Structure formats: structure tokens, C-alpha cells
Amino acid sequence: MTRPPARPRPELLRELLLALLPLLATVTLLALATQPAYDALLHRGKGLKPYAYQGLVQDLLLYRADLLDPRLTPEQRAASYDRALSSAINREQYAFLDRIEASDDFRLLNVRRGLEQRTPEGLQRAVQEAIGLNNLVRDYSAAQSAAYEQAFTEMRGALIGSAVFSGLLSLVLILRSLLLWRAEQRRAQQREDRQREALNLASHEMRRPLQSLLLAADALRASPDEALRQRLLAQIEDSAAQLASRADLTRLNDLYLDVTLRVQPTDLTALVRRFSSSRIHVTAPAQLLWSVDANRVRQMLENLVENAVKYTQGAVELTLDAVEGAPRVQVRDHGPGMSDELRGRVFLPYERGPQSLTPGSGLGLPLVRRYARAHGGDVMLTHAPGGGLLITLTFGQAETHVRPLTPQGRLTPG
Known part of the structure; x- marks a missing residue:
């Protein structure tokens, strides 16, 4: 018949959980500390690159300059226009365009419409819209950089705080272990003192029946009287019974302590x-x-x-x-x-x-x-x-x- 596996004692499970507590606390604190930076990277991208917005402004300014340059042929001016219009049509190249446009009244569509009018006024509005979008991107990029800096600064502080907390928690657990060890030492000392007390009391109480037994045995050797011998034998028997009563090593606690x-x-x-x-x-x-x-x-x-x-x-x-x-x-x-x-x-x-x-x-x-x-x-x-x-x-x-x-x-x- 196989014996069922022993169940771990609650005290052992408790101590194992306490030993794992610094690890769990450190992992939890690190996860919480890095969450803001993770959110910033997840929702704001890995960094805004405003080159497309700057390129749009440059294409528009270059087109305006080409219109005023008498040395260019109509084909060259048309190529410059197509380049500027292509920049205004391709929305995918502009990072966070929807957020940029939602923050103010400037629109990439207005740049396209201004260009498509092919008039000086339309071109002027297109240039103003492009410059406005570029300025918005610059401000948004600065705000994003500040948010990144703040998130990583907070993460740095949280990492330091988690390290300090984990260190203090480990110190507390070490102190607790020392206190438990000292308490166990005291309990062991108390058990030893109680055992010593029980043995001292047993030794004290065995002395009288042992002396009586020795005296009776000595008198028995020299006694010629049968009646006296019987009394001495009864005394020896009684002393032996008392010795057994007072020296039962399995019951010292019951006999002398509790x-x-x-x-x-x-x-x-x-x-x-x-x-x-x-x-x-x-x-x-x-x-x-x-x-x-x-x-x-x-x-x-x-x-x-x-x-x-x-x-x-x-x-x-x-x-x-x-x-x-x-x-x-x-x-x-x-x-x-x-x-x-x-x-x-x-x-x-x-x-x-x-x-x-x-x-x-x-x-x-x-x-x-x-x-x-x-x-x-x-x-x-x-x-x-x-x-x-x-x-x-x-x-x-x-x-x-x-x-x-x-x-x-x-x-x-x-």
C-alpha cells in the first residue's frame, strides 16, 4: 500500500512566498514604472520626423521662385508644379497628419486646392497653409520630446524607487529571519532550561527514597530478626516504588513541570x-x-x-x-x-x-x-x-x- 504524498506545511508555504516577495515586488514595480514610456512609444510613435512637412514648404517656395524666374522654360515650371502638387496629394508621407490638422485650422487639402487654382493668390494660400502645418509639426514634436523626457525621467525615478523598495523589503525579511532565529533560539533555550529543571527536580526527589533504600538494604544485611527483615524488605519495596514514581523519564514533564x-x-x-x-x-x-x-x-x-x-x-x-x-x-x-x-x-x-x-x-x-x-x-x-x-x-x-x-x-x- 503506497503512502499518500506528504502535504507541504502551511509554515513552509508561507516562508516560500515571503522569499519570493522581493522578486514579485521588483517585477511589479518595474512593469508599472516602464508603462508610461511604453504608452508614449506605442501611441506617439518612435519619434516624429517632420522632414515631409519641411519638404512641402520647400517645394512650394521653389515653385513660387520658378514662376518668377524668366530663364526657366514652361516645361521646367510645369515640372516644379507637379513636384509641389505631388507633395500636397500624398498624405501617407506626413506623420500624425490627422492629429496635426485636428490641433488647428491648417489643412493639407487647402494646400492642394491653392495649388490647383494656379493663381498667385492660390499659391500664396498654399504656402501659408504649408508653413502653418510645418509650425504645428514643430510644436507637436517639441511637446512629444518633452513627454518622452518626462516619461523616461519618471521611469528612472521609479526604477530607483523600486530598487530602494526591494532593498528595504529584503532587509525587512532578513531582519524577520533573524528575529525568528532568535525566537527559536530562545524557545530552544527555554526547552533546555525546562528539561534541566525537570532533571534537577527529579534528582532532588529521588535522593530521599534512594537514601532510605540504601539504609534499609544495609540494615537488612545485619538483621537476624525475621520480623525486622520483613519490615526492611517492605521498606525497600516502598522505596523502589517511589524511585520508579519519581524517575520515570517518559513523564518528567508531567511529574515536575506541567x-x-x-x-x-x-x-x-x-x-x-x-x-x-x-x-x-x-x-x-x-x-x-x-x-x-x-x-x-x-x-x-x-x-x-x-x-x-x-x-x-x-x-x-x-x-x-x-x-x-x-x-x-x-x-x-x-x-x-x-x-x-x-x-x-x-x-x-x-x-x-x-x-x-x-x-x-x-x-x-x-x-x-x-x-x-x-x-x-x-x-x-x-x-x-x-x-x-x-x-x-x-x-x-x-x-x-x-x-x-x-x-x-x-x-x-x-
């Missing part, structure tokens, strides 16, 4: 109680169900708890409750707190608190805000009563573009 959630009804109490330890005091209701992406919520809680532990050596309080029917998580530490100016910047990537007890990249809180807003909520930092920092995470209805997931009994990758 967040796409996989929502299912989840018991938030079970998620929160996973963080209970000697330093982390958890307070939560018996059960609190809400439609969330469980893996993303777990990442938010890990980042908030880790952030609180970094900035204090004392206890951290983790509280889950419901406000107006919507879940709320609060994490409080008893550390030095944070200035108002810094609290306004910590949600920017790579911004960190001033007194971190352990190194960090400053990517955790920006990711928490991104996930929280995808869940229809937000995260806020405030001063805790009595000192320290209070982080409040709220939930709402998840965004409409989220991808539903069939409810299951445990956390799954992705």
Missing part, C-alpha cells in the same frame, strides 16, 4: 502517620479521605518535614485536620524562623533559608507549591506563635486536566 496528577481517593491520615518518629510528633484524625495523587502528596510531606528538620534541632509538629471540609496539613518547627523578605523568596527555585543545618538545593518548597496548586490548594509560611516557623498546606479540588487512576490499596509508581 503537573499531571493521577487522582484516587486516599486516606491522608495514613500518609501523615508514616512520618511519626522521635523528633516528629504527628496529630491526625482516625481517617481523612480525599481525592489526591498519593505519590505527589507524599513528596510534599517529605519536603515540608525535611525542611522543618533542617532548620531546627528540636521537635517538629505535624498536624492533619480539616477546615471547612477540606484537608489541611501544618508543619511547625521551633527553630529561628525566617524573615518576611526571605519568606517571599523561598518558593523561587534555588532560594534557601539562611541557617540550614544541612546542605540543600532550594528546590523542595517550589515543588511543594506547584503540587499544592495542582491539587487546588496552596502552601504558606507564617511565624509560629512562640517562635519558629509554621508551614500550612491546604487542599482543594484537583485541576480538571488531571488523569484519573483506578483506586488501589497501596501506593504505586507514577
Whole structure:
């Protein structure tokens, strides 16, 4: 089965037409510029030659002179008359005669009639008519020359103008190409920056389950207790699932940039109680169900708890409750707190608190805000009563573009 030929993309056709635009514009302008001169040559001839009119006047004057010359024979005078009459009869030799006669009252026919009278008065009228026609031809020739000169002057200006216009148009198209190239470079840089950001966030989020997996594997080697070994194996399995959830290279954009959630009804109490330890005091209701992406919520809680532990050596309080029917998580530490100016910047990537007890990249809180807003909520930092920092995470209805997931009994990758 043969594949149908690919159709050219509209963008390619547009660029081809734009590339041809200077050529089309130049041809059009040149055609318009040369049209007046072409019309002048077409309708006014290739130049008026008034020699026939001058010859008519000379034949008439010569005939008059022959009539007064007593040395000429009658045959010579008759030959001179025939020559003058032949010039007056032959209209085809006079260029633009109809136009010349239409411009005034002088007529070649009057020259003929005057000659045919064969009287001094008739000859005088014939000479006056011929001279008048000759003067009209001279004026018409001067006007025609001026029209030619003007037409070619205009053509010269139009040619220069068309060249300037084509040059400017080419310059504009070159500048447009440069701007398009720069825009494509910026888009490529933005894509590269987004990819780098996604990889940095993935690396940041993989660190915790990887550390947990390594610690559990190390403890498993030295554990003689079967029950402890089973718990460690479950922890390893959970850490491996989290690594798979956070390191899916085919979904980095959905996971970290344009967040796409996989929502299912989840018991938030079970998620929160996973963080209970000697330093982390958890307070939560018996059960609190809400439609969330469980893996993303777990990442938010890990980042908030880790952030609180970094900035204090004392206890951290983790509280889950419901406000107006919507879940709320609060994490409080008893550390030095944070200035108002810094609290306004910590949600920017790579911004960190001033007194971190352990190194960090400053990517955790920006990711928490991104996930929280995808869940229809937000995260806020405030001063805790009595000192320290209070982080409040709220939930709402998840965004409409989220991808539903069939409810299951445990956390799954992705």
C-alpha cells in the first residue's frame, strides 16, 4: 500500500512566498514604472520626423521662385508644379497628419486646392497653409520630446524607487529571519532550561527514597530478626516504588513541570502517620479521605518535614485536620524562623533559608507549591506563635486536566 504524498506545511508555504516577495515586488514595480514610456512609444510613435512637412514648404517656395524666374522654360515650371502638387496629394508621407490638422485650422487639402487654382493668390494660400502645418509639426514634436523626457525621467525615478523598495523589503525579511532565529533560539533555550529543571527536580526527589533504600538494604544485611527483615524488605519495596514514581523519564514533564496528577481517593491520615518518629510528633484524625495523587502528596510531606528538620534541632509538629471540609496539613518547627523578605523568596527555585543545618538545593518548597496548586490548594509560611516557623498546606479540588487512576490499596509508581 503506497503512502499518500506528504502535504507541504502551511509554515513552509508561507516562508516560500515571503522569499519570493522581493522578486514579485521588483517585477511589479518595474512593469508599472516602464508603462508610461511604453504608452508614449506605442501611441506617439518612435519619434516624429517632420522632414515631409519641411519638404512641402520647400517645394512650394521653389515653385513660387520658378514662376518668377524668366530663364526657366514652361516645361521646367510645369515640372516644379507637379513636384509641389505631388507633395500636397500624398498624405501617407506626413506623420500624425490627422492629429496635426485636428490641433488647428491648417489643412493639407487647402494646400492642394491653392495649388490647383494656379493663381498667385492660390499659391500664396498654399504656402501659408504649408508653413502653418510645418509650425504645428514643430510644436507637436517639441511637446512629444518633452513627454518622452518626462516619461523616461519618471521611469528612472521609479526604477530607483523600486530598487530602494526591494532593498528595504529584503532587509525587512532578513531582519524577520533573524528575529525568528532568535525566537527559536530562545524557545530552544527555554526547552533546555525546562528539561534541566525537570532533571534537577527529579534528582532532588529521588535522593530521599534512594537514601532510605540504601539504609534499609544495609540494615537488612545485619538483621537476624525475621520480623525486622520483613519490615526492611517492605521498606525497600516502598522505596523502589517511589524511585520508579519519581524517575520515570517518559513523564518528567508531567511529574515536575506541567503537573499531571493521577487522582484516587486516599486516606491522608495514613500518609501523615508514616512520618511519626522521635523528633516528629504527628496529630491526625482516625481517617481523612480525599481525592489526591498519593505519590505527589507524599513528596510534599517529605519536603515540608525535611525542611522543618533542617532548620531546627528540636521537635517538629505535624498536624492533619480539616477546615471547612477540606484537608489541611501544618508543619511547625521551633527553630529561628525566617524573615518576611526571605519568606517571599523561598518558593523561587534555588532560594534557601539562611541557617540550614544541612546542605540543600532550594528546590523542595517550589515543588511543594506547584503540587499544592495542582491539587487546588496552596502552601504558606507564617511565624509560629512562640517562635519558629509554621508551614500550612491546604487542599482543594484537583485541576480538571488531571488523569484519573483506578483506586488501589497501596501506593504505586507514577
